[in-house]
Amino acid sequence: MTTSAPKNGPNVGAIVIISIAVAINLVIAKLMATWSYSWFPPQASSAASYVDDLFALETGIGSFIFFGCTGVMGWVLLFNRAGKYDESDGAPIEGNTKLEIIWTIIPLVTVFAIAAYTMNVNMKLQTLGPKHKYAIGSDPTTLVSFDPTAEIGPIDVIARQWSWEFVYPSGVRSSELHLPVDQRVNLRLISQDVLHSFYVPAFRLKQDIIPGSIISYSLTPTKEGRFRLRDAMFSGAYFSQNQTDVIVESEQTYDGWLKATAKQPLQPGLDPGRPLYDRRLSRGDKGWATVPPAPAPMVNDPGDPSLPHDA
């Protein structure tokens, strides 16, 4: 194809085709954004809807860009392929300063807009506190003040290689985290060995737990059910076993559980890495070296890992 002289007046055919393509792309982007809500676990905290809405917005914008760009690629593949013996060159277009400036400014504005919106969303989550360092051997809990807006807590969340332990203000200890629905809870995140991460996918929240530091962390569960808490920061041999459940229940059930559990004697809690470690020892310690799991935490309620979780 040779360069053609610039035509006078707008190219009506091109405008119609581009308008139709953009309209179809907008519809697809909207569908993708709506569909994206189904990719998540149920929304079980006050943060979840903000995160899902933001994700849907980005999925919409991203889909528009993706299908727009790959649509151009598809068009070119369909209509601009050289024949087998065609040795000719394409249109020798070297550049177009106006176009280049436009497509630098459009992503810039898009990025500014998404960033501004995201900062707004992030401030609404109101969940994260900075870490406070403490000397090993001292009591870390004295360093952190209770979140005044929280109604429940502070509950100590103690992470180890490889178990979770939850200590309530009344002294009750458990291997599963019980929380009343719709109340803001303050957690104090403590690690006794390596990095761990407090991650409940249904809450859309995650906070690393850093040895030598304590983190005051607050959140509000909004849906009753049994949700999975996963260690998200790699913590060694039995990392994948380091999971337990968060049980969100009505206030009455929660109070009842707290009272009943206080009467239970201390007993070994959940220690999911232990059976695997024992099996390893019984086979003559094959496999590469690992630190032995910490002893099972002594708790009033060891929980029931066999119950199915909602998300």
Place this chain on the structure above:
Amino acid sequence: MTSTNYDPRILKAPHPVPGAPDNWKRFFSFNTDAKVIGIQYIATSLFFLLVGGLLAMIVRGELITPPADLVDPTVYNGLYTMHGTVMLFLFLFPILNGFNNLLIPTMIGAPDMAFPKLNAAAFWLVPVFATVLMGSFFAPGGPASSGWWSYPPMSLQNPLGHFINGEFLWILAVALSGISSIMGAINFVTTIIRMRAPGMGFFKMPVYVWTAWAAQTIQLVGLPALTGGAVMLLFDLSFGTSFFRPEGGGDPVLFQHFFWFYSHPAVYVLVLPVFGIFSELFPVYARKPLFGYRFVALASFGITFLSLIVWAHHMFYTGTPNWMRHVFMFTTMLIAVPTGVKVFAWLGTLWRGNLRLNTPMLFCLGGLFNFIFAGITGVMLATVPIDIHVGNTYFVVAHFHYVIFNTIAFGVFAGIYHWFPKFTGRMYYEGLGKVHFGLTFIGATLNWLPLHWAGLLGMPRRVASYDPEFAIWNVIASIGAFMLGVASIPFILNMVSSWARGPQAPPNPWRAIGLEWLLPSPPPAENFEDDIPTVISEPYGYGLGHPLVEDEEFYVRRSQEA
């Protein structure tokens, strides 16, 4: 013919080491010819691609069912740690250094690198640290198993108490790799700045040279931080210091700052040259000038600059205050602007082109397709609330592999096929190449697309077992991974048989424009030697009808007669 006088700016490189063989044995010798070193790098890296791929297939074999039943969890952790390390330090960095060695001197008309002996020494460090790294499989307690980022305090746990252990050898290998890369970076940057052919101003350099320059600048700024962090980690591990140990008052998060200050930009060290490969190949196979050449060239340094201030986005949930999260979110998202400029320029290059869909072009188109997707999930990961949910899940693994394999490795394959005739003197078999592309594209998509959903549902990364609700995504991913393993068979067959018995390659089989295509295939030891051409045009003059260099016919004729 006007005689092209030797330009005084060009340093005369020393001849290959006296006594270096001039047959296939030269690839096993300490040779200072950049083209020999380039092929040494590429062959070594492809071997380790197979090693790393094999490790990945065991990992995916473990993950094809929910329980941890194939290997012991400690073995699993060692395998994926070594998979990541091998793929980055023994496949991707070396193979791109291989491309730099082949392409930079030939593209800018230099006889060799600025420091040929340093260049050879940098390559020979690769087998040295490869041996150290692979040796860790035989260390007491097994290889390093705390992930490729080796976060303390877990990486400091040394259950058997031996001084020589997997982690020790791992840190040593990473430090040696850093030294090798810095040696390379000094060489590439010096060569680009000092040894261009007469007439080749910065805005007449091919985009590959621009991107290599931008990437190697990151190496010079960032690598010292990683090496410093690695040395401190080694001291904590072996000599009882407490830079990162909380018991001694150290802060484990400090290591993350050292680590990511380099290791996020490292992704751009890898992806920038691949942007260069895309920018070289699209014009050739679309038969069009590169759209917005200067914008594309300058965008490379835009990426370099921004890449140095994005590292804390890996630490949004480590107790980082909000102001810091917002700043780093913003800088990370800004990277979308220069990368967007490049993507639009490639689309502008393809638009109204005359496309030839041979293997290098297919890998480029596939790589661009995947990169647009990876860029969008990258912006998602930069936004703080989404990152808080999907960080450290399979969503990140999926995004990362869309960048590192589906874009970078695709670009690497495109480059191998495109320049294969030039540097081996033989043509590859197109049919095998297309089979390789088809299997790779389908396998890579099956492998990593589903894992985005596993991550959104909350499947953490680095797990040896998982809840059954993630099973479907993992089964598909494992099938994709095995398909990628199968895809290596036509590739190996093609490379070995083509190099041994393929048809002789003409000097310019693709009718490409560039100094390297004015050389015979394969180019002689010192490239143009005493007849370095004078460059008179910007690159990518497809359809414009002007010559690239003075007396172009002379060079074309000479390359054909050689």
